[in-house]
Amino acid sequence: MKKKFWLGLALASLMTVTAACGGNAGKANTENEGQAANNGGTEGKSYSIAISQIVEHPSLDATRQGFLDALKDAGFVEGDNLKVDYNNAQGDANNFKPIAEKIASDKPDLALGIATPNTQVLVDEIKDFPVLFAAVTDPVDAGIVSQLEAPGGNVTGASDSNPDAIVQTMDFIAKEFPDVKSVGIVIDESQDNAVVMSAVAEEALAKHNITLVKAPVANASDIQQAAESLVGRVQAIYITLDNTVVAGVEAIIDVAAENDIPFFSADRDTVEKGAFATVGFKYYDHGYEAGQMAVEILNGKNPGEMNVSKPQKLDFIINLKAAEEQGITVTDAMKAYVKDPDNNIIQ
Template sequence: MKKKLWAPLMLGVAMLVVSACGNNNSNGNSANGESGASSSPSASASASASAPAADDGKQFKIAISQIVEHPSLDATREGFLAALKDNGIEEGVNLTLDYNNAQDDPTNNLSIAQKLASEKNDLILAIATPSAQAIVQNVKDSPVLFAAVTDPLDAKLVTDLEKPGGNVSGASDTNPAAITQLMDFIASDFPNVKTVGVVINEGEPNAVVMSKKAEEALSAHGIKLVKAAVTNTSEVKQAAESLVGRVDAFYITLDNKVVSGVDAIIQVANENKLPFFSSDRDTVEKGAFATVGFKYFDHGYQAGLMAVDVLKNGKNIGDLPVTMQEKLDLILNLKAAEAQGITVTDAMKQKVQDQETNIIQ
């Protein structure tokens, strides 16, 4: 009797083992993930090679705090999630995602941070400086990553970029060289520009740091920077209009309130034939003429790979250096040029390294 029972039991065990092996083939790839991975192939491959399989049974809980919706910040979030998915962490499979948007309201921003501080998350991503500041001040028990932050030191998120320590690290969305290169481009290719107007929310540290850097770079060429201050997005159009007749071109920083209202600046620039320069690719795609920059999807993807190091590779987040964008290129929008009365010369185009990607038709 024992032999008759033992044989079926062994057969059943064998079938379960075969079934389990057959299901263990998840690689986390997707159409969106391929887009992100193609922009960071070496980093993605490295993370994927050392990461455990997606179906190892571990479940993850990640919260995101984002200050406001606009293309650059949204692309940052999408790139972050794509990097996770490429490395076996996928919402609805083994990831529970808690996405919070403050809608540019400081009270909401603080409430989100306090809520997340009271919860247990495997990791929190804070997108943009105000969100990062609130999260870092309130969350002490969960690993915190920041992204779309211009100056982590000035924002007091970390005290050391190479060894942040504690429970915080992240990805900075700027490289001071990008601002200098853009101002040099204005000076060399727009000889008639003697004054540049910047619409700015001086309550945002990012904007202050970047405008100061731009002012220094322009001053070296004898060009003056003129500011038009705003305190909220609804004031952006009026501020841009106040600069008409006083400046020869527009410029904006990575300023959340201003970028959220950038359509109004594009309209004023087009109506008055004023060249409009921005600090991010997404604004150029919308209708600014030029920037020196990168894709925010790639920036978010970079932050996502840091998350993979923490969640799947066991790295201590405080040991991860703050990353910075190294690959910079001039980006031109030819349709915006036409709308703003700009003649795009061959000399301008020759300054674009990746012309297929970064000359927008």
């Protein structure tokens, strides 16, 4: 009995000393527990993610960076508790399957496909762990998911297409460039996303009695010749989220500048590079959104229950320097389309 009494007294004294001298430590522990909760309980765990990206170009690279930053902000830090296996197919379809097979064999906690063709192969190969996608224009048409809402199975992701953006761009051309009767499009028709988007553009232009003229390419080396073939036949040029074409877009920028042809794109990065205008969004934000979905999945959410997302932060983006090079007089009416001029009127 005495031993129990003295043991209790000693413990009580120790607790008193700890409370008196370690008040800040107690607060720190509480803060650490809160941070662990914010990080989805990542403390003490390690995770692995594999990425299949079709090719390097600014939009897709920004998508990947946004994805990784969203994970980092949630406590999944590459080199710390997260291993990232990055695979780039270099635009070669022959690399899609070997990359997908490697990822399927390694069985990471999650796989990410960036762009449509390589993601199609990734989804075909992987059935037993989650697959996310980003920079995919029409995941239903591409057979990546069967529906956009709660697609079921092990696949979901972020689509980079909002058809309203294409329609708004075509309406802008029709209203602000009344002399345009034909719009040329440089397109790789093996890219499903490019075909889908060009169809939307063609339908939107037809309502204004404007014709869409296609200049097909098979690879990046064809782009300059295709762009030059449009000179004298069209009064404006447009490109979609076409991985082949975007990767070699400098050739179109040069042709547009040399011949004073207004050049429109479907993505902000190409406008920053030298196209005149688009209705678009930041691919970094798009990737960040996909990364937030990844966080939910790594924390236990079923991907099949997660709706496919699409860009919401759409705005007109205009490049004034490109306008000057392409012989365009930018009016106040054109600038009025831009909701956020500080960020989306590029000097």
